[in-house]
Amino acid sequence: MRVSLRSISLSFAVLWGFAMLFVGIAHLADPRYGAQFLAMMSSVYPGADTAPTMGRVLLGALYGFGDGAVAGLLFGLLYHGFAGGAHGLSGSKS
Numbered sequence: 001m002r003v004s005l006r007s008i009s010l011s012f013a014v015l016w017g018f019a020m021l022f023v024g025i026a027h028l029a030d031p032r033y034g035a036q037f038l039a040m041m042s043s044v045y046p047g048a049d050t051a052p053t054m055g056r057v058l059l060g061a062l063y064g065f066g067d068g069a070v071a072g073l074l075f076g077l078l079y080h081g082f083a084g085g086a087h088g089l090s091g092s093k094s
Contacts, residue, residue: 003083005076012072013065020048020064024057 020041023034027050035050041060042049045067048060 003076003080005073005080008076008079009069009072012075013069016068016071017061017065021057021061024048024060028052028054028057 023037026033027035027038031050031052038048038050038060041063045060045063048056048063
């Protein structure tokens with residue numbers, strides 16, 4: 001089975017970026033929602049904190065997208081390593 005590192009990385013990036021975006025927007029609507037989660041994330045993502053501004057929400061989503069891409073790439077490389085070598089690695093959609 002061929003594993004696409006690009007697809008795995010993009011999938012993780014979209015999932016984590018959207019999660020950060022969703023929590024941030026929900027926090028804008030109701031400041032009680034996700035406040036502790038966003039406070040915890042601000043310790044990892046500088047500038048993405050509980051301040052109720054759209055700029056902070058987008059910054060958090062951008063951090064999430066980048067972090068998700070790196071995590072997806074690492075996951076794909078680990079999967080590839082455990083699955084049995086170079087014959088299963090692919091950077092394309094095939």
